[in-house]
Amino acid sequence: MVSVLNRSTRRLASAAAVGAFGIAIALGTTACGSGKISQTANQAPAVPGAAGTIQLAPSDVSGDTNRSGTIAVRNVHILYPTDKADAIFGDGGPFQVAFLVSNDSVNRTVKLDSITAKTGDVKVTPPTDAKDGNPAELRPNTALQAGEPAGALTGADDKTEVPRFTVELNNTGNTVAAGLTTPLTFNFSVYDLQGKKVQTVSTTIDTPVDGNTLPGRQDIVRDRQGE
Known part of the structure; x- marks a missing residue:
């Protein structure tokens, strides 16, 4: 029984770690992208x-x-x-x-x-x-x-x-x-x-x-x- 509980606990801990890592990547990507101005924002149209x-x-x-x-x-x-x-x-x-x-x-x-x-x-x-x-x-x-x-x-x-x-x-x-x-x-x-x-x-x-x-x-x- 203890072995089963330990395995379940390890699975939950691993899943939580993976989820936290994914959230960190998403937040990091969002933070990196925020404040940026797109390349096309500064381009004048070819025919104005x-x-x-x-x-x-x-x-x-x-x-x-x-x-x-x-x-x-x-x-x-x-x-x-x-x-x-x-x-x-x-x-x-x-x-x-x-x-x-x-x-x-x-x-x-x-x-x-x-x-x-x-x-x-x-x-x-x-x-x-x-x-x-x-x-x-x-x-x-x-x-x-x-x-x-x-x-x-x-x-x-x-x-x-x-x-x-x-x-x-x-x-x-x-x-x-x-x-x-x-x-x-x-x-x-x-x-x-x-x-x-x-x-x-x-x-x-x-x-x-x-x-x-x-x-x-x-x-x-x-x-x-x-x-």
Whole structure:
């Protein structure tokens, strides 16, 4: 009987020791992990802006309905000022706006008429080095670009040959700030290949402020508790 009790006692003691060891490992792992900031927490997104898509009305040719494609507005964001940021935010501008607009239609020409803001004024200035025609008119399968985001290729380094507009947002009061979004409405006219206006469309995009003037943040793991 004593031998059986001793064996039972030893089993219970061993189980308790294993359980305590497991709890210690779990607590140690939790303590080590607490206070850490994940590696991705400091990484800027590859594409910081917002986006919108406009589906164009289908065309009718000899009784057949054909898809007319879409207008894609991509990577829309307000550039963080590279100089005198406090004064610019305090004065409500002027801010530079960056985006890309593309027309993937094969039977429609699209013209960017204007950009409007819920609060403030938007001035759109076409590029002075446009090769031919109106750079605001997007022929089938063409695009236009605005602004110069941090890290973007410009000048001789930019091989895309996409017209680059200057878009300025001003008189916004206190509605533009990091962490807030600003509604910007893009207004377009749509023409068929014969130059007849067939549609007027628009899309409103909640536009964020770019995080900072750097192309990316450092990827650093920090530990508040130390080793």
